[in-house]
Amino acid sequence: xxxxxxEHYVREVIDSAMSGTRPPSDLPSIALARGRRLRTRRxxxxxxxxxxxxxxAGLAGPxxxxxxxxxxxxxxxxxxxxxxxxxxxxxxxxxxxxxxMVAAVEAIAPDGVTxxxxxxxEADTPEGGLAHGSISPMLVTTGGPGRLNVILSPGxxxxxxxxxxxxxxxxxxxxxxxxxxxxxxxxAAGNVVGHRLSARWFDGVVINEVVLRRDGGTVYAAGANSxxxxxxxxxxxxxxxxxxxxxxxxxxxRNDVWVSYEP
Amino acid sequence: xxxSTSVDEEFTAFVASASAQLHRKAWLLxxxxxxxxxxxxxxxxxxYVHWRRVSTADDPTAYVSGIVLKTFLSEKxxxxxxxxxxxEMSDSAAAAGDDPELRMTLLAxxxxxxxxxxxxxxxxxxEDHSVEETARALHLSRAAVKNRSxxxxxxxxxxxxxxREPIPSQEGTR
Numbered sequence: 281x282x283x284x285x286x287e288h289y290v291r292e293v294i295d296s297a298m299s300g301t302r303p304p305s306d307l308p309s310i311a312l313a314r315g316r317r318l319r320t321r322r323x324x325x326x327x328x329x330x331x332x333x334x335x336x337a338g339l340a341g342p343x344x345x346x347x348x349x350x351x352x353x354x355x356x357x358x359x360x361x362x363x364x365x366x367x368x369x370x371x372x373x374x375x376x377x378x379x380x381m382v383a384a385v386e387a388i389a390p391d392g393v394t395x396x397x398x399x400x401x402e403a404d405t406p407e408g409g410l411a412h413g414s415i416s417p418m419l420v421t422t423g424g425p426g427r428l429n430v431i432l433s434p435g436x437x438x439x440x441x442x443x444x445x446x447x448x449x450x451x452x453x454x455x456x457x458x459x460x461x462x463x464x465x466x467x468a469a470g471n472v473v474g475h476r477l478s479a480r481w482f483d484g485v486v487i488n489e490v491v492l493r494r495d496g497g498t499v500y501a502a503g504a505n506s507x508x509x510x511x512x513x514x515x516x517x518x519x520x521x522x523x524x525x526x527x528x529x530x531x532x533x534r535n536d537v538w539v540s541y542e543p
Numbered sequence: 544x545x546x547s548t549s550v551d552e553e554f555t556a557f558v559a560s561a562s563a564q565l566h567r568k569a570w571l572l573x574x575x576x577x578x579x580x581x582x583x584x585x586x587x588x589x590x591y592v593h594w595r596r597v598s599t600a601d602d603p604t605a606y607v608s609g610i611v612l613k614t615f616l617s618e619k620x621x622x623x624x625x626x627x628x629x630x631e632m633s634d635s636a637a638a639a640g641d642d643p644e645l646r647m648t649l650l651a652x653x654x655x656x657x658x659x660x661x662x663x664x665x666x667x668x669x670e671d672h673s674v675e676e677t678a679r680a681l682h683l684s685r686a687a688v689k690n691r692s693x694x695x696x697x698x699x700x701x702x703x704x705x706x707r708e709p710i711p712s713q714e715g716t717r
Contacts, residue, residue, distance in 0.1 A: 286696040290668045293703060294571065297646040298669075303566035304580060307587075308558040312551060314584050315591025 374432035374497045376541040378411040381430055384537045385417060390528055396420045399427075418507060424519025427507055431500040432538060449493055451475050465492060465530075474498075474533075476526045484517040490529040499533040550594050557597075558587060561604040565611055571665045572615045574654040582618070586611040608670075612662060612680060645706065652702030659683075660695040667692055 304310070376384075382398040389395065397418035401411055413432040418425055450472040451462035465474035474492035489502040503522040524532070562583070569586070570579035590597045590607045600606040653661050659681065666677040667688070678688045 286700055287668060289703075290664065290696065290699055291671075293645065293649055293706075294669045296642055297649040298567045298571065300642070301563075301567055301570065301646070303562040303583070307562050307566070307580075307583070308555045311558050311584055311587035312555055312591065314588040315554065315594075318588040319592045 371543040372434055372497060373495065373539045373541040373543075374434050375412045375543040376432060376538065378413075378415045380541065381413075381415045381432075382417055384535070385415070385428065385430060385532070388532050388535050388537070389419070389524070390531075392421055393523055393528075394420050396425070416509075419503070419523035421519070421523050423521055423523075424505070425507060426503055426505045426519050426521075426523035428501065428503045428523060430532070433498045433500065434496065449474055449491060449498070451477070465490075476530060478526060486522055488522045488524065488526050488529055490526060490533050492530075492533040494533075495539040497539075499538050501529045501533050503529065550591075553598060554591050554594055557590075557603060557607075561607065564604065565608060568608060568665060568669070569611055569615070570650075571653060571669060572612070572658075572661060574650040574661070582611060582615055585618075586614045589614070609680065612666075616658065616662065616681075648703065648706055652699050655702060656695050656698055660691045660698075663688055663691045664695045664699070 378398075378401045382395060382401075386395050395417045399416040399418065401415075402409065414430070416427055416429045419428050420426075450464050460477065460479040462475055462477040464472045465476065467473045474490065477487075477489045477491075479487045479489070485504055485506045487502055487504045489500070491498060491500045501524075503524045505517055505519040505522045507518045508516070565586070566579060566583055569583040570576060573579045573582055586607060589610055597603050597606050653664065656664065662681055663677060663683075666672045666680060667674070672680065674685050674688050674692075677683075678685045681688070683691070
């Protein structure tokens with residue numbers, strides 16, 4: 281079978297399979313409502329970030345000159361809303377309550393980095409209640425605000441029938457960014473147990489990410505110089521750099537506070 | 544207030560006219576009707592926030608189509624830690640389709656592809672983009688697009704074998 285024949289056939293199948301599909305009839309109204317909410321949230325978060333940055337700048341004094349010399353502009357990159365983590369049994373340290381996680385980040389974060397907004401703390405589930413294992417606080421440094429994501433995940437995920445972080449513990453995957461640097465983290469035996477990744481999309485948003493397998497689970501931490509819930513090509517840049525460097529993030533994921541939690 | 548109303552009206556009209564095409568793309572990328580709706584809503588919300596830029600683009604539909612693609616890729620990257628693989632058991636969101644069974648088979652086959660491979664298939668074989676255009680959209684090299692195309696076609700050939708009707712060999716025709 282030739283490639284041309286395959287291409288032709290795939291085109292035919294896609295056309296036939298999708299030709300009768302229609303979007304939901306209420307899509308225009310839903311999209312409009314969601315767009316309005318996003319616009320309102322964005323304006324509110326920038327106002328809050330501006331106030332926090334001004335307050336921090338007043339405290340920072342001589343350090344204010346560090347960074348922030350780059351113009352803020354719309355970026356083309358990717359952001360984040362903490363995914364609603366799936367936590368099947370068994371329970372473990374990855375079930376740490378979001379409030380405890382925020383407190384841990386506040387304790388671990390280097391001098392000059394302040395948690396100004398803990399982000400959503402309620403579980404994104406029908407039952408509601410306190411979220412566990414995932415946070416997305418807003419951080420402010422002298423260079424400006426940004427967002428952090430910390431996700432605790434059980435593992436190996438494949439055993440639990442979910443697509444988990446173990447699929448991308450190393451640097452094997454390809455990124456959609458236009459500049460990506462990735463370095464694998466090895467244990468004493470030379471096994472890949474995580475990675476440090478820095479990705480820049482187009483001309484704006486930068487994501488720093490460190491993932492580390494620990495004690496039967498995984499600690500994931502990523503920060504970006506954008507306050508968007510989801511980093512995307514249209515995410516506005518909020519600072520010259522993400523709030524935490526790769527070293528800061530590695531220090532965070534290696535901290536024993538995460539694996540010491542007992543549900 | 545008048546400007547806001549005008550934007551809302553323009554945006555609503557745009558969604559009404561372009562949503563069928565965008566929805567199909569989202570569905571092919573996500574292989575799930577519910578995920579497609581969420582992806583499309585996310586992309587459209589971003590388009591609304593940046594409506595001035597979208598509405599003045601040469602091709603607003605293509606512009607938003609690009610947002611759909613990039614939102615898909617970024618969410619795939621960010622959410623792979625919490626995603627649950629679920630079989631799409633029903634096709635209710637598009638029950639009016641001509642061939643739901645074929646669609647289910649196609650979506651199941653696409654689901655077996657890596658997200659980036661799936662994006663290559665959608666751009667190359669559904670939107671008919673060239674290798675160069677696809678490479679540019681996905682920030683891949685031309686060679687990477689070709690390799691991913693070959694890999695995806697090989698997988699689809701196997702997955703779709705059961706429904707495939709004999710097609711006369713066109714070997715050497717291009």
